Amino acid sequence: NAGVTQTPKFRVLKTGQSMTLLCAQDMNHEYMYWYRQDPGMGLRLIHYSVGEGTTAKGEVPDGYNVSRLKKQNFLLGLESAAPSQTSVYFCASSYLTDRVYPIYEQYFGPGTRLTVT
Amino acid sequence: AQSVSQHNHHVILSEAASLELGCNYSYGGTVNLFWYVQYPGQHLQLLLKYFSGDPLVKGIKGFEAEFIKSKFSFNLRKPSVQWSDTAEYFCAVKETNAGGTSYGKLTFGQGTILTVHP
Numbered sequence: 001n002a003g004v005t006q007t008p009k010f011r012v013l014k015t016g017q018s019m020t021l022l023c024a025q026d027m028n029h030e031y032m033y034w035y036r037q038d039p040g041m042g043l044r045l046i047h048y049s050v051g052e053g054t055t056a057k058g059e060v061p062d063g064y065n066v067s068r069l070k071k072q073n074f075l076l077g078l079e080s081a082a083p084s085q086t087s088v089y090f091c092a093s094s095y096l097t098d099r100v101y102p103i104y105e106q107y108f109g110p111g112t113r114l115t116v117t
Numbered sequence: 118a119q120s121v122s123q124h125n126h127h128v129i130l131s132e133a134a135s136l137e138l139g140c141n142y143s144y145g146g147t148v149n150l151f152w153y154v155q156y157p158g159q160h161l162q163l164l165l166k167y168f169s170g171d172p173l174v175k176g177i178k179g180f181e182a183e184f185i186k187s188k189f190s191f192n193l194r195k196p197s198v199q200w201s202d203t204a205e206y207f208c209a210v211k212e213t214n215a216g217g218t219s220y221g222k223l224t225f226g227q228g229t230i231l232t233v234h235p
Contacts, residue, residue, distance in 0.1 A: 040227055042228050058222070106163075106223060110160040
């Protein structure tokens with residue numbers, strides 16, 4: 001199993017450009033997440049998905065959109081990039097092992113380093 | 118909203134020194150607790166986790182953590198660090214509730230960079 005993969009690994013954008021980050025997982029996980037990592041701020045949740053065709057906002061959703069058309073893929077889009085979106089983006093996936101006492105463990109991808117100039 | 122606080126931003130130790138990294142969270146209900154490690158240039162990896170039961174949890178590579186509910190803390194410890202432990206360490210918390218409506222969302226601390234000198 002490849003686990004969680006992310007494409008691309010690095011990208012440089014100019015202000016106002018758009019791009020899409022792709023996250024793929026081959027573990028048949030129901031839940032997927034997009035985080036951004038900034039120095040001194042840990043990881044912050046941007047958007048998440050609890051299943052194919054469903055998405056929800058996380059802690060810092062502004063300026064991003066997501067889609068989950070297939071269970072194994074979770075796309076993060078930047079419609080008009082801004083320098084404040086310079087960050088490292090991590091995708092993660094997890095599964096629910098017990099519906100009565102929910103237990104999850106998140107598996108992370110290698111990250112995408114995005115620079116917006 | 119729930120918050121997670123890691124007390125130290127950067128810890129510098131010599132090999133064989135003992136390590137304790139602090140983590141406190143604000144949520145008063147039942148939680149799942151995690152420590153993740155990020156080695157230079159790599160993605161986050163799970164170090165250890167607490168769901169229930171024995172509050173002293175043992176993880177990989179000789180790490181352990183103790184959940185103290187009364188102090189809302191989940192400190193990470195290692196008796197003797199190695200140069201290869203140089204990494205950034207993240208504490209994370211997930212609220213738990215029946216029915217899974219939290220959907221596994223984690224709240225992360227700010228991270229602690231550990232530098233171990235040989």
